[in-house]
Amino acid sequence: MSASVSSRHPLLTSIGVALAGIAAVALLAVLPGGSTLAQQVVSGLMLGGIYVAVAVAFTLTIGVLNFLNFTIPTLFMLTGMVAWGLSRWGLPFGLSPGLHWAPALLGGVAVAILASLIVERFTFRYLKTRHGDATEHAIPLVSSLGFLLIFEHLVLIFLGSEAQSFPVRFRLDLHLGPLVVGLPQLASLLLSLGVVFWLSWLLQSTRTGRALRSIAESPDTATLLGVEVARIVPIVFLLSGLLCGVAGALFVVNYSDVSPFMGEHVGTKAIAGMVLGGLGSIWGAIAGGLLVGLLETLGIHFFGGDAAQVAVWGVLLAVLILRPQGLFGASRIGKGKL
Amino acid sequence: MLLDVADLEVRYGRTHAVRGVSLSVAPGEVVTVLGANGAGKSSLLKALAGAVRPAAGRIWLAGQDITALAAPDRVRQGLVLVPEGRQILVSLSVRENLLMGAYCRRDAEVGRDIDAIYDRFPNLAARRDMPASVLSGGEQQMLAISRALLARPKLMMLDEPSLGLSPLLVSRLFGLIGELNREGLAILLVEQNTRMALRAASRGYVMELGRVVLDGPAEKLANNDALAAAYLGGH
Numbered sequence: 001m002s003a004s005v006s007s008r009h010p011l012l013t014s015i016g017v018a019l020a021g022i023a024a025v026a027l028l029a030v031l032p033g034g035s036t037l038a039q040q041v042v043s044g045l046m047l048g049g050i051y052v053a054v055a056v057a058f059t060l061t062i063g064v065l066n067f068l069n070f071t072i073p074t075l076f077m078l079t080g081m082v083a084w085g086l087s088r089w090g091l092p093f094g095l096s097p098g099l100h101w102a103p104a105l106l107g108g109v110a111v112a113i114l115a116s117l118i119v120e121r122f123t124f125r126y127l128k129t130r131h132g133d134a135t136e137h138a139i140p141l142v143s144s145l146g147f148l149l150i151f152e153h154l155v156l157i158f159l160g161s162e163a164q165s166f167p168v169r170f171r172l173d174l175h176l177g178p179l180v181v182g183l184p185q186l187a188s189l190l191l192s193l194g195v196v197f198w199l200s201w202l203l204q205s206t207r208t209g210r211a212l213r214s215i216a217e218s219p220d221t222a223t224l225l226g227v228e229v230a231r232i233v234p235i236v237f238l239l240s241g242l243l244c245g246v247a248g249a250l251f252v253v254n255y256s257d258v259s260p261f262m263g264e265h266v267g268t269k270a271i272a273g274m275v276l277g278g279l280g281s282i283w284g285a286i287a288g289g290l291l292v293g294l295l296e297t298l299g300i301h302f303f304g305g306d307a308a309q310v311a312v313w314g315v316l317l318a319v320l321i322l323r324p325q326g327l328f329g330a331s332r333i334g335k336g337k338l
Numbered sequence: 339m340l341l342d343v344a345d346l347e348v349r350y351g352r353t354h355a356v357r358g359v360s361l362s363v364a365p366g367e368v369v370t371v372l373g374a375n376g377a378g379k380s381s382l383l384k385a386l387a388g389a390v391r392p393a394a395g396r397i398w399l400a401g402q403d404i405t406a407l408a409a410p411d412r413v414r415q416g417l418v419l420v421p422e423g424r425q426i427l428v429s430l431s432v433r434e435n436l437l438m439g440a441y442c443r444r445d446a447e448v449g450r451d452i453d454a455i456y457d458r459f460p461n462l463a464a465r466r467d468m469p470a471s472v473l474s475g476g477e478q479q480m481l482a483i484s485r486a487l488l489a490r491p492k493l494m495m496l497d498e499p500s501l502g503l504s505p506l507l508v509s510r511l512f513g514l515i516g517e518l519n520r521e522g523l524a525i526l527l528v529e530q531n532t533r534m535a536l537r538a539a540s541r542g543y544v545m546e547l548g549r550v551v552l553d554g555p556a557e558k559l560a561n562n563d564a565l566a567a568a569y570l571g572g573h
């Protein structure tokens with residue numbers, strides 16, 4: 001029954017999936033000729049880890065605020081482009097060229113968080129005055145589309161429309177028997193999943209998390225219990241900015257390439273992962289994001305780039321036809337979404 | 339007086355739901371507000387809790403003007419509402435609902451207070467880690483009241499708590515209201531169950547179309563012929 005799946009603790013289920021994944025990789029690695037495939041699985045999971053962080057950012061705003069935040073892919077892009085811009089201009093000052101990439105990436109993450117809070121200030125605060133109005137949902141949606149275009153064009157104006165290569169490449173390989181694992185890849189997967197698990201713990205076990213879940217179910221009841229909704233809502237934006245920033249920074253570390261349009265690809269894949277896993281549950285976003293990363297990487301490996309896109313979206317449509325609630329979702333729209 | 343309300347008005351667009359209501363509740367007192375459907379009782383309580391903004395009027399709690407305070411600040415001042423329909427958070431567990439009741443508190447006694455609730459309501463204790471959606475209507479009402487108690491209120495407002503409960507549970511509910519009052523809690527009780535409400539309260543107000551049309555000691559209201567004809571007939 002789907003209800004029992006969704007009520008099981010996500011951490012336990014995820015640990016199970018992770019162990020199964022490690023076992024599969026190990027098995028592939030010892031098979032003759034399997035090690036390149038194992039390599040692909042590892043890359044797929046790493047790419048999936050980036051999708052997971054972005055998918056969870058979407059899930060959080062949809063779950064708590066019933067709001068599809070269009071600026072999320074842009075926040076991801078901002079991190080990469082701002083970090084690139086900072087390091088090209090030699091910022092932060094005083095560090096030798098080989099050293100300043102880390103603070104530049106942190107700067108990119110900070111800009112993503114800041115931009116997310118600006119979006120909250122100018123889209124979501126309208127809810128306070130327009131509550132119950134027909135415009136209640138339209139205003140944040142339309143304003144977030146507006147911010148998407150503003151941020152994108154600011155980047156085009158100041159940083160240009162070209163794809164850029166990050167000046168420093170991060171390469172350090174770990175040899176595990178026949179398997180070569182990029183240390184940045186491994187660290188990325190662990191970091192993105194770590195951030196997501198931390199978030200899931202925050203939602204489940206802290207006072208702020210309970211307040212967020214109460215707002216998700218009923219802002220009116222939360223208010224009557226003493227929750228200052230207008231003060232808690234920015235936390236949602238701060239967290240989604242952080243998730244997008246981490247995802248953007250990890251993307252830079254692994255691929256070195258940034259462009260003003262890098263958000264679109266990751267954004268659509270993250271949404272695909274979120275829907276595939278089950279709309280509205282963090283666990284669904286984790287599983288779906290990893291799955292999309294795997295499908296894409298393996299698709300490219302076996303069939304080439306264009307066919308990989310067909311594979312991802314084909315699987316998504318097939319799953320939606322067979323299981324509209326997603327692979328792991330219980331389809332509880334409105335209540336208990338997180 | 340613990341609660342003083344002067345000339346309160348609530349409007350929803352063109353609907354004038356509360357029209358110049360004044361009332362008061364003394365410390366430790368149970369006061370009931372009666373009236374037919376649509377009389378404006380819930381609107382009155384929502385305005386007192388800060389869930390709707392009154393169009394006019396003043397509200398004082400323990401001598402302090404709270405008219406301008408937002409709902410969460412009124413909870414912190416000790417004014418809590420158990421809303422109509424209980425409004426349990428069904429996506430949270432029973433225990434988490436109780437913790438949300440204590441959301442405004444920072445003291446170390448929350449755990450002890452929750453244990454006291456479990457002692458009082460063994461049904462809640464047995465289901466503490468289950469989602470609140472599994473509770474029966476009566477258990478949900480107990481949870482709603484317990485959640486409000488955890489805010490350590492000075493005044494608890496109850497909006498039709500007996501709605502949808504069996505006669506046995508209604509009498510247990512009024513037993514609980516009496517018990518809480520004997521422990522010193524002041525209660526403002528909106529009810530359709532006029533007979534029980536007037537038995538529990540020391541004073542009452544009767545609302546009609548947003549106005550208070552009758553008020554006085556509970557026994558007097560219980561023996562009032564006009565009230566009996568309007569609300570008590572048939573019981």
Ligand SMILES: Nc1ncnc2c1ncn2[C@@H]1O[C@H](COP(=O)(O)OP(=O)(O)OP(=O)(O)O)[C@@H](O)[C@H]1O
Nearest residue numbers: 350353354355373374375376377378379380381382
């Ligand atoms: N949010 C709202 N918007 C518009 N009109 C409202 C709203 N809430 C209540 N009203 C109207 O205000 C009037 C008073 O409603 P209220 O809910 O306060 O009555 P009540 O005495 O609590 O009734 P009941 O016994 O049925 O609960 C009614 O005419 C109702 O239709």
Ligand SMILES: [Mg+2]
Nearest residue numbers: 379380381422
């Ligand atoms: Mg009512």
